Amino acid sequence: MAQNPVINKFGQASGPNRGVPTPSAVDLQKLYDQPAFAGARAPSRYMTLDDVVQRTAAMLGVLLVSGAISWELVTTRAALPVLLIGAMGGLALGLYMSFTMRANAATALVYAALEGAFLGAISRLFNAMYSGIVIQAVTGTVMVAGGMLFVYKIGAIRVTPKFTRVVVGATIGVFGLMVVNLIAYLFHPGGLGLRSGGVLAIAFSVVCIVIASMNLVMDFDMIERSIRQGSDQKLAWFASFGLMVTLIWLYLEILRLLSYLRE
Numbered sequence: 001m002a003q004n005p006v007i008n009k010f011g012q013a014s015g016p017n018r019g020v021p022t023p024s025a026v027d028l029q030k031l032y033d034q035p036a037f038a039g040a041r042a043p044s045r046y047m048t049l050d051d052v053v054q055r056t057a058a059m060l061g062v063l064l065v066s067g068a069i070s071w072e073l074v075t076t077r078a079a080l081p082v083l084l085i086g087a088m089g090g091l092a093l094g095l096y097m098s099f100t101m102r103a104n105a106a107t108a109l110v111y112a113a114l115e116g117a118f119l120g121a122i123s124r125l126f127n128a129m130y131s132g133i134v135i136q137a138v139t140g141t142v143m144v145a146g147g148m149l150f151v152y153k154i155g156a157i158r159v160t161p162k163f164t165r166v167v168v169g170a171t172i173g174v175f176g177l178m179v180v181n182l183i184a185y186l187f188h189p190g191g192l193g194l195r196s197g198g199v200l201a202i203a204f205s206v207v208c209i210v211i212a213s214m215n216l217v218m219d220f221d222m223i224e225r226s227i228r229q230g231s232d233q234k235l236a237w238f239a240s241f242g243l244m245v246t247l248i249w250l251y252l253e254i255l256r257l258l259s260y261l262r263e
Helices: 005-013 025-033 049-073 079-100 105-129 133-153 161-185 198-228 235-262
Strands: none
Touching: 049 105, 049 198, 049 235, 079 105, 079 235, 105 133, 105 235, 133 198, 133 235, 161 198, 198 235
16 A cells, blocks of 8 residues: 655654654653652652641741730730731731742741730730630630641541632631721721621621631641642741631631620
8 A cells, every 4th residue: 555655754754763762661650750840840858747837836836935925025005016016017928928929937937926926915905804815715726726627637628619719708708898897997986896896796706717717728728739749848838827827817806706705
């Protein structure tokens, strides 16, 4: 049978003597075992769960030390400057790390120190008004975080694309309401009533606690997926930072809720 000369030439040019040698079974297995990085250079070391645990523990340690110092040194008169410096400094640094995704030991630990100063001052003010409320809030935060980790590990809650969209949308919504409530304070005492006690404030704090808890599940899933996909160990600081942000938010909402229930 006569062959097409173009096909014949193409076959000769692409034969084993003209093209790239066919890889062996061992070479193919090595290629298969390598993680896909979409053309990026493989990291020098992959992120592990120990990396995240150690960095989170370091941030918690700095936060607790800073909070304890703030608690002991802050008086009622000095509380406002410490609150402003801690809150604004932590917010600015947190936004920088969130939008640039550049978190390292220096930025993460400074963020923890600033947030610790803020939490120490505000916790002392709340504890002065409602004795023992800080211990209750800390206990509640630990219990909620532990509970969400448990239900995530047993698969009771699965992080699907729909779940992610709902949680992200709800998070943006409640933070939007917080901003509107702050602006409303300028024109009306108590703003929208979201932070002024009563049924509405209690309901809003409960909603915030639920959404913060769902964000914890997303944090756990992000950490697990990053480890499974072979992410660079440098990402561990960013993962720990995200976890800390959610835990701080959860603690503040539980603290607020307990204060409303004490009134």
